[in-house]
Amino acid sequence: MAMMQIRDIEPVVVHVNHRGDWVFLLIHTDTGICGLGEASHSGNDALLLDLLARTKAKLIGQSALNIQALWQQLASLHQGRAGQTLLSGIEMALWDAFGQHAGQPIHALLGGALRQRLRLYANINRHVQDRSPKGFARAAAQAVDEGFTAVKLAPFDELRERNHVRTGPGAAWRPGVERVHAVREAIGPVVELAVDCHSRMEQSEAMIVGRELAGCDLFWYEEPVHHTMHRELAAITRAVPMPTASAESIFGLEAFRPFLEQHVVDALMPDIKHAGGLLETKHIAEAARASQLLIAPHNPSGPVASVASGHVSATLRNFYILEYAWGEVDWRKSLLEPAERIEDGHLVISEAPGLGHRLNMEQVDRHRV
Structure with a gap:
């Protein structure tokens, strides 16, 4: 299976109601495949987006198929609830990209x-x-x-x-x-x-x-x-x-x-x-x-x-x-x-x-x- 590199991670924030917003993540790859994840309800969307801006440079250029290694890398940063929600959303988007790449549903x-x-x-x-x-x-x-x-x-x-x-x-x-x-x-x-x-x-x-x-x-x-x-x-x-x-x-x-x-x-x-x-x-x-x-x-x-x-x-x-x-x-x-x-x-x-x-x-x- 050919490698698929991460080109960018783009946040998409949608306003819902007085209880908060939905935060989605798009992982763009060099093959044109785009993985979709969700990182809502971290308790601090501004902090999560700030962490994303600071973290994504470390991920760009890495293989989007290497989900476990990327998970380990992000988990080792110990960035609290916002960081854990960001990690979870990125992992979700990586599985979506992997499924598209393999032509299989995630399940x-x-x-x-x-x-x-x-x-x-x-x-x-x-x-x-x-x-x-x-x-x-x-x-x-x-x-x-x-x-x-x-x-x-x-x-x-x-x-x-x-x-x-x-x-x-x-x-x-x-x-x-x-x-x-x-x-x-x-x-x-x-x-x-x-x-x-x-x-x-x-x-x-x-x-x-x-x-x-x-x-x-x-x-x-x-x-x-x-x-x-x-x-x-x-x-x-x-x-x-x-x-x-x-x-x-x-x-x-x-x-x-x-x-x-x-x-x-x-x-x-x-x-x-x-x-x-x-x-x-x-x-x-x-x-x-x-x-x-x-x-x-x-x-x-x-x-x-x-x-x-x-x-x-x-x-x-x-x-x-x-x-x-x-x-x-x-x-x-x-x-x-x-x-x-x-x-x-x-x-x-x-x-x-x-x-x-x-x-x-x-x-x-x-x-x-």
Whole structure:
């Protein structure tokens, strides 16, 4: 296979809404092949773009097919979350370029797909601006009408301050519990429901809230405390009457070790944009299989990260469900050519080479930052 050299790495930033932008990366090669990746939600887009400007000179002229060596080179820079998200986006784009070069979809290069359709849950949180119980319920019902069989919300707006009231009739979590009950009522008993706590609780509070939500029949209770608090997470997992999930922000297989060596949570949520990209996510999932853990990739992302997550998830034996950022913008569908295929709440994996999708530059230019 002839070498394919990196000529340039171009960032493309698209404005989405008050919650932030989508950051895409284009890796241009000397063969005319262009790889596409996503590096959104690093927490600091300006820093990420600055790191890209400083880093890409080291990559230009290197072989785009040598993904592992480039990964190692970038990981050794230790540039924090923004650097890890940049690395993950570059790795994604390199796999896309490699797939196009080889004439194969990414899932084939990763060992082949076990499934063509991946079940999604609709994360309604980024869509909902009316944060009342009725506002959440309305959005959840709409997602279900569109064919989604699982929904997630992040209802605990009142827990942003660390010194919030944790117990008694004035507890700050009570409005959040009301929102969850309203959503359960709106979607009925059959549609699955998950709750994301955004690490805003402490251990005893998380246990109380878990018991309060027992009647809502949740498919998981996500990150009530910070992912670094392994002992507390494990205690909450033992105490609450529903499965738990965590690990959306962790980079690299080694950092997942505490979650693999003991039973901290029931489902792991590596995010390909932060965990180190596609292959690292696959390694994490394979390691998790040894501990009988399910993998439910975190993906409140743009369409590029979604289709990339799909390629990896299609190859996993312990895949559970994939996140989908529902209802953020009405033009999402037209951002890719062809559009990401969502049917009956499932993502359909492309059989075309690489990711199987390109950016629609006309639509990009309408929303470019």
